[in-house]
Amino acid sequence: MSTEPGARRRGVAETTAAIERATVDLVLEHGYDGVTVDMICRAAGVSQRTFFNHFKTKDAALLGPDLPRIDERAAREFIVSDGPLLAEAVGLVRIDPSRLPGDPGLMARRIRAISADPLLMARQMERLAEIEGELREIVELRLRQQAIRAGADEAELAGIAEEAEIVTHLLAGVMRYVGMSWSRRAEDAPPPDGAEVAEALGRVIRKLA
Amino acid sequence: MSTEPGARRRGVAETTAAIERATVDLVLEHGYDGVTVDMICRAAGVSQRTFFNHFKTKDAALLGPDLPRIDERAAREFIVSDGPLLAEAVGLVRIDPSRLPGDPGLMARRIRAISADPLLMARQMERLAEIEGELREIVELRLRQQAIRAGADEAELAGIAEEAEIVTHLLAGVMRYVGMSWSRRAEDAPPPDGAEVAEALGRVIRKLA
């Protein structure tokens, strides 16, 4: 068909990046609902079909392909540690970008675009749910380890699975807090400080009992 | 237009109920993605336009119109209480049904339908976000009250707003846990037992420090 001369000039990565850039910039300008996939396609110079070949959904083009992952090394340390559980657990999750963004500042603009809309923010947080299972297992390992060291009896050990479940849900709350408080800062702010979060969490937990 | 004889026979409430029933039953049978709005309309005996006059979205027809609300009386007690914060806070939220379901058991079937799909479960939980602001204010009031009684200084009081924010996010996690653990039980199980949740939470929080 009438493919313009020049198609196939750029590789996958370039096209993907072009779509991402167009999406973020347009959303910053018009808001998420004010942008249609067609607008993005025109701005990125691709057909709609190509857009959906690169991203499963409109959301995905804005949120980016970077899924949260568990840092294996941190997990091993976490399991045997005796420090503050929730604060340490926050460090388990890494948002490791699968590829460095060719456009510096894209990350910052993306975050600004996402945090402008609470629905998108929620959608972003939903991604955490995908690793919740793994997280629960790790937490359970740690709790079991500690219980055994403390000489727990049969009954106590039996309850650990449920405790891990609760902790994981609390943890999801903490992550949401960290994410939100990060997005509220100035755009050039550094990533959230682990020690600071740990300190605030410690204060809060003392009041919960 | 060719409105069938018999339109206008039933009032709003009846039509709404018919749509809800059809939605829940069809989703139970085919799963959320296996059901189209058209199918629901045929089953409920209404046009698609009418469907969308009664419910803003397909989601809404399944999740039901009952928004979570804050129990004012419980809130007043909560603010001055000295008990376990998180466990007590769970009691603040009520899912008060705006109208009694004409079909008993619809509630149970609905819950079964929702909890079958994790995405819907997440969507359901998102509704909590709508009252998060109110919740945060109430938590902040309580924390402030306690801090003053304990003779807190200026610096401590300044940090309370952020602490309330953290607690609210933790609370969202707890609610999610309660909701999920409820949906996992047998369908005829009673609503979750507050005391039970409180006990489990207490055990967990002791381990967090």
Place this chain on the structure above:
DNA sequence: GGCATACTTGCAGTTACTGCACTACAACCT
């Protein structure tokens, strides 16, 4: 009977998204 009101409807249009068949280009093989 006439009239306002409540409830419903059809229709046309937009937007997100999918499957299929196809082209253009590049690299590789013989």
Place this chain on the structure above:
DNA sequence: AGGTTGTAGTGCAGTAACTGCAAGTATGCC
């Protein structure tokens, strides 16, 4: 060189959720 294969992209037709508009029909009230 000529043919094959693989990759990146396109067009088109179709489905599904949803919206605005302009109606139609039954009902209660005068």
